[in-house]
Amino acid sequence: MPVFRTEAIALRRTDYSNSSQIITFYTRNYGKIHALAKGFKRSSGRYSSKAVDLLTCYQILFIKKEHTSLHTLTEAILQDNYPMFRNNLDKYYKASYVAELVNEFTEENDPNEQLFDIFLHTLSGISTDADPTIRVLAFEIKTLNILGYLPEWGHCVNCKSGIQQIPEVHFNAKEGGVLCGRCQLKCKNGIIVPAGVILIAGRLLNMNFQRLERVRIQRSICVEIEKMLRYYITFILNKGLNSWKYIKI
Numbered sequence: 001m002p003v004f005r006t007e008a009i010a011l012r013r014t015d016y017s018n019s020s021q022i023i024t025f026y027t028r029n030y031g032k033i034h035a036l037a038k039g040f041k042r043s044s045g046r047y048s049s050k051a052v053d054l055l056t057c058y059q060i061l062f063i064k065k066e067h068t069s070l071h072t073l074t075e076a077i078l079q080d081n082y083p084m085f086r087n088n089l090d091k092y093y094k095a096s097y098v099a100e101l102v103n104e105f106t107e108e109n110d111p112n113e114q115l116f117d118i119f120l121h122t123l124s125g126i127s128t129d130a131d132p133t134i135r136v137l138a139f140e141i142k143t144l145n146i147l148g149y150l151p152e153w154g155h156c157v158n159c160k161s162g163i164q165q166i167p168e169v170h171f172n173a174k175e176g177g178v179l180c181g182r183c184q185l186k187c188k189n190g191i192i193v194p195a196g197v198i199l200i201a202g203r204l205l206n207m208n209f210q211r212l213e214r215v216r217i218q219r220s221i222c223v224e225i226e227k228m229l230r231y232y233i234t235f236i237l238n239k240g241l242n243s244w245k246y247i248k249i
């Protein structure tokens with residue numbers, strides 16, 4: 001049977017039997033996969049040396065099975081376990097949220113190297129930044145862009161007129177972007193967002209990882225950006241995410 005090797009980040013873990021677990025990985029070469037980890041389970045409350053930890057990057061070897069989406073994990077070599085997550089709850093929840101987003105937004109066996117790279121960079125950033133909030137916002141926006149969901153922020157999604165002179169704009173998830181004063185009268189629902197918030201969210205999209213490390217954004221603007229993103233993500237996924245109960249922006 002063919003054995004495959006790839007870089008992988010552990011997203012989820014479910015018990016399968018007393019001695020095995022099903023691990024969901026996001027991998028560089030194969031996208032999201034599920035792998036049965038026999039004998040990898042923690043024993044009597046303590047992790048054995050073979051345990052697979054969540055939010056950890058491994059080089060994995062797995063046997064790919066025909067006609068089933070459950071593969072068999074044969075080896076997991078530790079690359080980075082981001083020790084800062086383990087003693088800082090805020091960092092741990094933010095990293096968990098990023099992993100939940102990857103899990104919810106991806107299908108099995110659909111690799112996307114760009115997404116894998118920003119996922120990896122974001123985990124490192126959350127681990128090392130004094131305040132990882134901006135990393136989380138940038139990850140959400142970059143992920144929406146990579147997966148083709150980025151809303152229209154530059155001008156009215158309906159009539160294409162500019163929105164620069166408007167202090168507050170209507171953002172409508174169903175329409176897929178912002179609406180000018182005239183067009184919003186015809187569209188129901190949506191939320192009102194300060195134009196400055198839209199502008200800063202747009203800048204985060206194009207910021208590289210070195211710049212993200214240094215940039216500072218007012219807390220109130222971060223809160224507004226996250227509010228807008230949660231409203232939009234809820235519309236796309238047709239549900240809210242579990243991590244929202246725990247993370248503070």
Ligand SMILES: [Zn+2]
Binds near residue numbers: 156157159161180181
């Ligand atoms: Zn318009």
